[in-house]
Amino acid sequence: MAKIALRLAAFGYLAALLALPVASIFYRAFEHGVIGFWQAVAQPDAIHALWLTLLIAGIAVPLNAVFGVICAHVLVRSHLRWKRILGLLVDLPFAVSPVVVGLALVLLYGNQGWFGPWLAAHGIRVIFALPGMVLATMFVSLPFVVREVVPVMRETGDEQEQAAATLGASPWQTFWKVTLPSIRWGVAYGVVLSAARAFGEYGAVSVVAGRLAGITQTLPLYVDERFESFDLTGAYAASVVLALLALATLFSMNALARKEA
Amino acid sequence: MAISAVAPTVPTKVRSHLRSTTHESFLPVGIVTTFLSVVVLLPLAAIVAHASPGRSFWAAVFQPAALASLEFSLVASLAVAVVNAVAGTLIAWVLVRDKFRGKPLVNAVVDLPFALPTIVAGLTLISLYGPRSPFGINVAYARSGVILALLFVTLPFVVRSVQPVLTELDREMEEAAAALGAGILQTYSRIIFPSILPALISGTALGFARSVGEFGSVVLISGNIPFKTELAAVHIFGQIESGDMGGAAAVSIVLLVLSAAVLVALETLGRRIVRYDG
Numbered sequence: 001m002a003k004i005a006l007r008l009a010a011f012g013y014l015a016a017l018l019a020l021p022v023a024s025i026f027y028r029a030f031e032h033g034v035i036g037f038w039q040a041v042a043q044p045d046a047i048h049a050l051w052l053t054l055l056i057a058g059i060a061v062p063l064n065a066v067f068g069v070i071c072a073h074v075l076v077r078s079h080l081r082w083k084r085i086l087g088l089l090v091d092l093p094f095a096v097s098p099v100v101v102g103l104a105l106v107l108l109y110g111n112q113g114w115f116g117p118w119l120a121a122h123g124i125r126v127i128f129a130l131p132g133m134v135l136a137t138m139f140v141s142l143p144f145v146v147r148e149v150v151p152v153m154r155e156t157g158d159e160q161e162q163a164a165a166t167l168g169a170s171p172w173q174t175f176w177k178v179t180l181p182s183i184r185w186g187v188a189y190g191v192v193l194s195a196a197r198a199f200g201e202y203g204a205v206s207v208v209a210g211r212l213a214g215i216t217q218t219l220p221l222y223v224d225e226r227f228e229s230f231d232l233t234g235a236y237a238a239s240v241v242l243a244l245l246a247l248a249t250l251f252s253m254n255a256l257a258r259k260e261a
Numbered sequence: 262m263a264i265s266a267v268a269p270t271v272p273t274k275v276r277s278h279l280r281s282t283t284h285e286s287f288l289p290v291g292i293v294t295t296f297l298s299v300v301v302l303l304p305l306a307a308i309v310a311h312a313s314p315g316r317s318f319w320a321a322v323f324q325p326a327a328l329a330s331l332e333f334s335l336v337a338s339l340a341v342a343v344v345n346a347v348a349g350t351l352i353a354w355v356l357v358r359d360k361f362r363g364k365p366l367v368n369a370v371v372d373l374p375f376a377l378p379t380i381v382a383g384l385t386l387i388s389l390y391g392p393r394s395p396f397g398i399n400v401a402y403a404r405s406g407v408i409l410a411l412l413f414v415t416l417p418f419v420v421r422s423v424q425p426v427l428t429e430l431d432r433e434m435e436e437a438a439a440a441l442g443a444g445i446l447q448t449y450s451r452i453i454f455p456s457i458l459p460a461l462i463s464g465t466a467l468g469f470a471r472s473v474g475e476f477g478s479v480v481l482i483s484g485n486i487p488f489k490t491e492l493a494a495v496h497i498f499g500q501i502e503s504g505d506m507g508g509a510a511a512v513s514i515v516l517l518v519l520s521a522a523v524l525v526a527l528e529t530l531g532r533r534i535v536r537y538d539g
Contacts, residue, residue: 097474
């Protein structure tokens with residue numbers, strides 16, 4: 001009896017908070033049929049927004065992956081005194097509000113920011129342009145690869161790496177032939193999480209992007225703009241595209257979790 | 262070159278140690294420190310520097326709208342933390358101990374808030390519980406709507422930290438307690454609760470830190486009404502839009518201190534940040 005009650009309570013909570021609301025945007029997006037959905041998705045601004053979202057993730061995620069592996073290596077293998085501080089810095093983006101991240105970048109690279117005058121004199125735009133949006137995305141998706149790779153590296157130990165080194169392998173060879181194969185699923189898992197965050201980032205990017213439709217508008221910003229201009233079909237259609245990306249993420253997470261285990 | 266020349270006489274362990282100190286550690290440490298400084302530390306330093314110290318800092322924080330937004334963020338996040346602690350433990354319990362068909366699917370759904378963009382999360386709630394709600398519930402532009410959005414985005418934290426502990430939990434203790442005549446509630450409060458408490462605290466705290474700074478999921482549903490539905494992050498966004506960078510930086514620092522305190526507290530508790538945090 002108690003068991004059934006607990007199960008129903010858990011299901012009810014998940015359904016009311018997650019499943020039904022998510023299902024409802026699919027319903028709303030297709031309210032006017034598949035053609036209505038397609039027309040909303042095929043808007044030039046929507047396609048540009050999707051393309052920009054993928055481009056930003058395409059720059060930020062590989063950079064984070066490379067950095068993440070190096071950083072995990074340092075956190076696990078080195079004997080630095082300030083290692084704990086590095087670990088805390090890596091986790092910080094989880095705890096910083098996205099808006100604060102955006103503000104920080106504006107204060108650095110904006111017109112009145114520290115580097116603003118120098119950048120303006122050299123004709124480089126960071127804020128209201130692609131570089132700022134990439135930096136914002138990198139900040140918020142930074143910890144994922146590190147946090148996934150650290151436990152895997154710790155568990156594997158460094159005996160194989162030592163053996164490779166004694167047998168005359170260069171550090172570079174050791175990394176490619178020994179270290180990377182042993183952590184690859186951890187890296188893949190971190191990349192998936194990092195990409196999901198990069199596709200969906202709204203707060204930090206909205207501060208630095210300036211929301212120019214068709215120029216600096218990513219897909220999440222497009223959803224917001226369509227909603228505010230009362231084009232609900234457009235907002236729901238773009239949301240469905242983002243939700244499908246999220247479902248693909250979940251699917252990959254599950255597949256990878258099984259490979260890791 | 263020098264290393265290979267002395268190699269035959271140097272024991273293996275020492276040699277690999279030599280190699281690792283001369284070639285391996287310097288470059289990665291330099292890269293990591295530089296990258297973290299440029300991407301994370303420098304921007305945060307800019308915020309601290311821009312919040313002018315002294316009177317104007319406190320004036321910006323104690324400005325009525327700013328204070329109200331900070332207060333609402335704090336109260337809402339505490340309420341969300343309490344609900345999460347209960348609901349998250351319940352869901353983790355059902356996922357570990359109950360048997361039903363389709364469990365892998367339910368398990369995967371729990372991660373949805375980490376994968377779904379926050380703006381979409383807000384839109385899904387408006388679509389079902391907004392002005393056009395099929396249930397006739399309308400939480401748009403109300404504090405309850407903001408709480409709902411915060412519950413949505415923080416749902417996985419407690420579930421994902423408590424779940425592995427429950428899986429590892431030794432059932433013999435519970436059986437022994439039951440055999441000795443303990444009721445369900447007694448078994449829970451004396452055996453299960455103490456074992457999951459550290460994980461419960463860490464999951465709840467991570468969810469709290471997340472909701473204190475939450476922005477994307479609440480912008481559509483809250484309507485951003487000052488003194489009513491405006492969270493601190495939304496308030497900061499408004500200040501940035503109106504060009505009040507000093508004020509925005511001051512409120513940001515309060516948020517930064519709050520979330521850094523939670524992180525440091527967790528770190529001191531000696532708990533690794535759980536695997537699924539987002």
